[in-house]
Amino acid sequence: MDDRDLLLDGNAAGGLLGEIFTAEMTSAEGRCAACGALGPVGELRVYAAGPGLVARCPVCDSVVLRVVRAGARVWLDLRGARFLELRL
Amino acid sequence: MAGAAVLGRLTWRLAEVVDGIAETPRVKSLVLDVPEWPGHRPGQHVDVRLTAEDGYQAQRSYSIASPPEDARLVLTVERLDDGEVSPYLVDELRPGDRFELRGPIGGYFVWEPRPDESVFLLAGGSGIVPLMAMIRHREADGIAVPARLLYSSRTLDDVIYRAELDELASRGNGLEVSHTLTRAQPPGWNGYARRVDAALIRDVAWPPGAGAIAFVCGPTAFVETAATALAELGYPADRIRTERFGPTGT
Numbered sequence: 142m143d144d145r146d147l148l149l150d151g152n153a154a155g156g157l158l159g160e161i162f163t164a165e166m167t168s169a170e171g172r173c174a175a176c177g178a179l180g181p182v183g184e185l186r187v188y189a190a191g192p193g194l195v196a197r198c199p200v201c202d203s204v205v206l207r208v209v210r211a212g213a214r215v216w217l218d219l220r221g222a223r224f225l226e227l228r229l
Numbered sequence: 230m231a232g233a234a235v236l237g238r239l240t241w242r243l244a245e246v247v248d249g250i251a252e253t254p255r256v257k258s259l260v261l262d263v264p265e266w267p268g269h270r271p272g273q274h275v276d277v278r279l280t281a282e283d284g285y286q287a288q289r290s291y292s293i294a295s296p297p298e299d300a301r302l303v304l305t306v307e308r309l310d311d312g313e314v315s316p317y318l319v320d321e322l323r324p325g326d327r328f329e330l331r332g333p334i335g336g337y338f339v340w341e342p343r344p345d346e347s348v349f350l351l352a353g354g355s356g357i358v359p360l361m362a363m364i365r366h367r368e369a370d371g372i373a374v375p376a377r378l379l380y381s382s383r384t385l386d387d388v389i390y391r392a393e394l395d396e397l398a399s400r401g402n403g404l405e406v407s408h409t410l411t412r413a414q415p416p417g418w419n420g421y422a423r424r425v426d427a428a429l430i431r432d433v434a435w436p437p438g439a440g441a442i443a444f445v446c447g448p449t450a451f452v453e454t455a456a457t458a459l460a461e462l463g464y465p466a467d468r469i470r471t472e473r474f475g476p477t478g479t
Contacts, residue, residue: 148449150473152288155334156276159239165336183337183469 151185154194157208158182161215162227169227174220175203181224182206241278242266244330246299246322252389256355257296257319258305263330266302269293271362272339272444272472275304275332279314289314292359292446292472293333296366305389307355326370338444338472340366347435348376348440351425351455353447356474360446364404367396379433381413381425381451407433419446425451427458437463441471449473 151167158166167183178200185196185205193209198221205221219225248260274292281287295303302424308319322328340363348367350360357380367376382388388408400405409421409429421429435441443464445455452473459469 148473149475150471152274152335152338152472155274155336156239156290156331158330159282159334161238163238167338168336169332180466181334181337 149187150185151196153181154186154196154215157194164227164229169225170204171225172223173198174223176201239331241329241331243327245327246324250326255308256305256389258303261302263302269297269333270339270364271296272359273333273335275330277317278329279317287313294358294361296362296369298369305358318478338470342374347374347439347441349435349441350378352380353451356447359388373403376467377405377433381406381409381411384410385415402419425455430436430458431462434462442468444470447474449475
C-alpha cells in the first residue's frame, strides 16, 4: 500500500457536508484563498482520519475547508475559500 | 435528475438486506431495500454506519453499484483484512438484517449522459463499483454513446462483475472493455499485464480531441497516476473526474 492511499478527496466529504447544506456540495466550485486555484470541492484533498474533516487545495495544499462535528454542533471554517459557487 | 431540485439535508435511514451475491472471494454485493429511497444518479455513493452494543460507531462510504433503473439498491463491498466495517458487511450480514445508511451522496463524480460525449472509465480494483453503475445505466437506458472501460485487477479471480462485463462488451453496442492484470495472468492471457501507466492509457483512451469525459476511481495512487496521464495526454481538467478510495485490498 502506498502512503498516498491515505488521502481521499472531496467526494468523501459529501456525506458530512450533505448533512449541513441542502445544496449538493461535491460539485460546488471554489477558489482557494491562498493560491487562487479554482476547482470543485470533489477534487480537494481530504485526509481520512479524525473527528472532523480538513480539505486542502490540490494545487498548493493550503487548508480550504475545515468542519468539526460533535453531536448536533458543527464548526465550519471556510476561510480557506475565497468563495464557493453552488447550484440549488 | 438534471437541474436538481433543492435537496433536504441528508439523514440516516435503515436499509434492509434482501440478498448477498458473492462476486469474488473478497467481494460481495449487498442487495438492499431502503424505504423511501429518493433515487440516485450513476456514480453516487452512500455512507454506512454501524453501531456496536457499547455505542461505538464506525462509518464508511460505499459506491452504489446498481443503476437508477433498478428497484433495489446494490452496494458492492470489498472485505479489507484490517477493516472495521467491511468484514461485517461481507461476512456477517444476512437477509433481514438492517443497518444505517445515508445518501445518495455526490454530484461531481456523476455521469450525466450527453449525446456527443464519449465516456472513458478507468477502474482500479474495487474502483469499478461506481463505474459499473454508469455502465449498467448506459445499458438499461439504451444510451448509445461510445464507452471504454480500462479495468485494473490483481488477478483474473479478482475481476468483479467479470461475466457481466464480458457479456455487455459482446453485445456490440459501443461498450469496449480492456483488462489489465497486475499480479498474475492465466495461461494464454492476451490482455495487458502491468500496472496502468501513461503508455497504457494512451493505447486505450479516446483521443483528447474527441471531447470525451473520463471517470477514474480506485486507490489514491492509481487515481493520481491515471489522472496525471490523462492530463498529459491532453484531456482538459474539467473532463477528468476522480474518486479516490483510499487504501484497499489491491
